[in-house]
Amino acid sequence: MKIAVASGKGGTGKTTVSVSLALSIEGKAQFLDLDVEEPDAHIFLRPEIEKEYMASLPVPRVMLDKCDFCGVCQDVCAYNAIFAFANTKQLVVFDELCKGCGACTMLCPQKALYEVQRPIGIIREGWRDDIHFFEGRLNIGEITTTSLIKIVKEKAGNSGITVIDSPPGTSCPMVEAVRDADYVLLVTEPTPFGLYDLKIAHGVVKKLGKPHGIVINKYGMGDEEVEKYAEETGTEVLLRIPFEKKIAEAYARGIPLYELDEKWKIAFRELFEQIGKKL
Incomplete structure (x- = not known):
């Protein structure tokens, strides 16, 4: 089972949700940080990195x-x-x-053409308890984001339960990240910008034919328009994360929501169970 956590824009809490979801899984799982331009899941998941290797693409040369x-x-x-x-x-x-x-x-x-390998980034691999961690890091100045995402996915393979931290937005990198997911969690915030980008991301996952649900982060800070949109489109809101100072303080210290207190451990376990029942 592959669960992709996506968002129409950056800063909605996508990594917050994906890390805590991965930590809630009992037994072995994989975590793929496919936000290769700005990977930061390692800050919260804190894996022991065991391997680091170059990712490259074949480019032509002429005789x-x-x-x-x-x-x-x-x-x-x-x-x-x-x-x-x-x-x-x-x-x-x-x-x-x-x-x-x-x-x-x-x-x-x-x-008359042959190929040489051109480095485009690195892949880091490690473990956090039973979570097998993979991360792609695109070289500065590179535009081959989608290519590196493909390479990371190929390296990780298909092994049991996988949580994918997708790149933000709805362009080619996001589409590649969620393309073979079994379920997509759309993380948003209750603001006009959050709703606008949610609508675009929602359209993408519907076009791809992916089962999906919504997580509202910073719940209570804005308006009810995201809730209305979810009701109008028949999209289930699976989790609401309140706009609270202690959550922001934990985030600033690199503490996953799952580790903040027992309430959130239960909430993310239930979130994972809800997704499992829909597949």
Whole structure:
């Protein structure tokens, strides 16, 4: 079972929910921090990191003695990452745009292209008790966010119960993170911005055909419009986390909500059980 925790915007409490949900699971589980541009789940989960390794993508290089600059590579590249200039006998590769699909190398009529590995980030792997932790960290300046998310998921594999801390927003990285999830938790806050972005995220998960529910964080600070939207759309609110100073203080100290007191241990265990019953 894979549970993705997502949000339409940053700062709603997505990591707060995903970490505490993972801690509530009895027995072995996996935790994937796929917010690869700003991973921070390790601050709260505090895993013992055992491995750290490079993540890379294959990018093409040319053997000029074989290339006739026919332009097939340029035509098949969906990302405009390679250009052939027959008049100057040059082939230019923009590594940062390449997604490593291999189409140019495979379809080159002259077999003039080969691939080298280009680092795009690192993967960290470790344990917190029975939780197997995986984290992707994108290199500064990289735009291959979705590619690194795919690599982390492939490295983790499919092993039992998995909680995914998705990147915020509703663009390609979020879609890739939740694409093969069995259930999606949408974390929001009761504000106009929170509702606006919730509507977009809700539309995405419905389009993907994913079972889903809502968690309202900072409950009580804003208005009731999120509750009204949930009722109008028939989307269940599974948990409400109140807007309280002690919760904010615990967060600032890196203390998961699950560890704050017994009430929250029970609440997150019940949340996990609710999700399990829906699948």
